[in-house]
Amino acid sequence: MTPRSEPAPDQVIPWAAILGTVYGDAMTVTAHPAPSQVAGIDVAALVAQVVAGPNAETLTSTSPFTLEPLADVPISTDEDVALAFETARRAQQRWAQWTPKERARVILRFHDIMLEHRTTTLDLVQLENGKARIHASEEFMDVLLTARHYAQVAPGLLKSLRHRGVLPGLTKVQEIRHPKGVVGIVAPWNYPLTLAVSDAIPALLAGNAVVLKPDSQTPLTALWAVRLLREAGLPEGLLQVVVGPGARIGPRMVEQSDYLMFTGSTAVGRELAEQCGRALIDCSMELGGKNAMLVLADADIDRASEIAVRACFSNSGQLCISMERMYINEKVYDAFLEAFLNRIRNMRMHADVAWGSDMGSLISQNQFDTVTDHVEDALAKGATALVGGKPRPDIGPLFFEPTVLEGVTKDMRACITETFGPVVSVYKVSNDEEAIERANDTEYGLNASILTKDTAHGRKVGARLRAGTVNVNEGYASAWGTTAAPMGGMGASGLGRRHGSQGLLKYTESQTVAVQRLLVIGPQLGMSDEKWSDFMISSLALMKKMGMS
DSSP: OEESOOSOTTOOOOHHHHHOOOOTTTOOOOSSOOOSEETTEEHHHHHTTBOOOTTOOEEEEEOTTTOOEEEEEEOOOHHHHHHHHHHHHHHHHHHTTSOHHHHHHHHHHHHHHHHHTHHHHHHHHHHHHOOOHHHHHHHHHHHHHHHHHHHHHHHHHTSOEEEEOSSTTTEEEEEEEEEOSEEEEEOOSSSTTHHHHHHHHHHHHTTOEEEEEOOTTSHHHHHHHHHHHHHTTOOTTSEEEOOSOHHHHHHHHHHHOSEEEEESOHHHHHHHHHHHHHHTOEEEEEOOOOEEEEEOTTOOHHHHHHHHHHHHHGGGGOOTTSEEEEEEETTTHHHHHHHHHHHHHTOEEOOSSSSOOSBOOOSOHHHHHHHHHHHHHHHHTTOEEEEOOSBOTTTOTTOBOOEEEESOOTTSHHHHSOOOSSEEEEEEESSHHHHHHHHTOSSEESEEEEEOSOHHHHHHHHHTSOOSEEEESSSSHHHHHOTTSOBOOEETTEESOBSTTHHHHTTEEEEEEEEEOSSOSSOOTTOOHHHHHHHHHHHHHHHHHTTOO
């Protein structure tokens, strides 16, 4: 790794003593007051969008790069959450009267406004999340892709459909799509821009209002996106933002939502899904993963090693669809590892709000501690760090080296439990069958990757993997960036899908309106009930012979 900083890698910098006390989830720093501007954006104007009283308690968000404070953000009470839903529900009734094309014009304007504010947005994402600029740019691009795609396809997807009725020609059937009402979105910290707004876009296009709860560590990015949506013409009150601890606000969201979209851990997802079940509302959830990459015997070593670095260490491994396990065919194991490790050793890391870094910081002390624990546990039980394995306080307080572990076994936490950091375990396999079996040996099923020169064979292997998305000769970007195709998890990795037609239609209720003409469906023309039944059954048999559905 090549840092820009001057101190030696083993020099310990007393960040806590310099900057104050860090409290895990919200990372509150007490040594310095929060600035009036962040990335050139007026902080007071941003946080004023939070639904909270004038004397609300506040949380302090900080920059992972330095642990310095960015903003004091008001915390919403239960009464504030109720007000947010009440306001959103009133606005939704008016919004539902807009045509899908009128709604789409707002989202297309938002797309263009985002482009105008590219530099400011990337600065803010870096400052608040700590990721490298290239990875901030990835989620910026995802917002553009999502806005453009759904604005273009929503009017067609939301059109009423005609279906053949039970009595063709006599039964006219129409399927109508209605908005759910108010959609609750609980967004995580790891992609604070796209996972806040890219789930909201299809919900809004479907005619819903949205109440958004961004993570307490990254509220400013979500608030900035909301501001740009309103600038694009989104009606006042339609998109509400509440901030506060998920353990308290999450259940309030379930109680008052007509649909819940959640991205986060499997443990929290299970709790929320149970609450949604009791409330009898639909939900969609992208949850945890322990994603596997399969390096087949015919893989192009140089290209595969390049893909693997991005797949494992994008956003410092804090990406739901990044790779944490690699199954490498024994025929290429040594050659692949040599190329892979060389690339990792040349990775650039710095804590600047600028281009030129291959990996950024971890988000919080909690995440840093989890990564450290998984690595130390594995090493203590016999695993070997082929590269990395150590913190980098010379670069920043929460930086951790990209790490490759060999010899990881099932008694080690890094083997089965999601690390969500820059750590990947490598395993030698004898053939494709073993790789497939071991890749599927997990409760998770979010994403997978296959590296091979034979793409037809790669597709066949991919179809046998228990994962919602599979990328052949890519790590995650091919499937993620194809907004027209569904994306989501199997097993403990989630419920439902984002992207594709499902990513919009899930925010609607389908209604069937059937109009019967001339004859009612019952004994007619003096027929007895037996004769009527014989006539209908004969008609159904004839329809089958005619190939009618």
